[in-house]
């Protein structure tokens with residue numbers, strides 16, 4: 001079925017049946033014909049994305065864990081179910097791929113990483129890169145290598161780096177985003193670098209800097225937005241390419 005778009009570049013755009021039934025044949029649906037939602041997309045949109053947050057340090061009042069909480073809160077406001085695994089739970093034994101089975105302490109991390117639709121990872125900058133504790137937690141994601149969605153495949157990952165100065169903030173953020181890429185994840189367009197030398201978090205853990213709060217909330221929302229797109233895309237996959 002085709003409709004005419006009334007613009008100087010008038011052309012015929014195919015309308016997928018579900019989209020027309022939903023009255024979506026004009027407007028944004030016409031502007032992005034390849035992305036036109038169908039009934040399957042709308043059914044997929046009813047699924048509540050599950051977003052997992054991993055991050056922090058062993059330090060009480062950890063700024064990276066506080067930043068993670070702000071991003072996850074925004075994800076929850078955007079309609080996601082969220083879970084935060086912070087510094088206290090990330091003190092895991094060194095990951096050893098040769099040891100069969102998971103240590104008890106890592107079971108929650110792997111169970112939640114396996115079922116999540118997206119993640120937020122927050123690391124401190126230690127000597128210019130992510131901390132050993134966060135890297136060790138990420139190493140456990142190797143356990144997902146044989147899953148139908150291996151590693152972080154199909155998941156957006158919001159990245160947050162906190163360091164006591166801008167230089168390590170930048171290098172840590174770049175390192176974290178590179179790790180996410182290597183795990184087949186999709187770093188969100190915005191990553192957040194926080195200079196913890198500037199008092200960003202108040203005694204109650206709240207973010208006192210409006211700009212930082214906005215960035216953290218944006219990352220949380222971007223992860224949910226991408227999760228919804230992925231859920232919809234998998235519910236109504238593209239037809240196989242002609243050979």
Ligand SMILES: Cc1cc2nc3c(=O)[nH]c(=O)nc-3n(C[C@H](O)[C@H](O)[C@H](O)COP(=O)(O)O)c2cc1C
Pocket residue numbers: 056057058059061062063064065123124125126127128129162163164165166167168169196
């Ligand atoms: C072992 C270690 C190494 C660090 N290396 C750096 C660094 O290279 N550059 C920097 O700006 N801050 C460095 N810091 C400071 C931390 O990045 C900073 O305090 C950060 O806010 C810690 O995260 P947290 O607030 O979540 O505990 C280091 C701290 C520690 C404990």
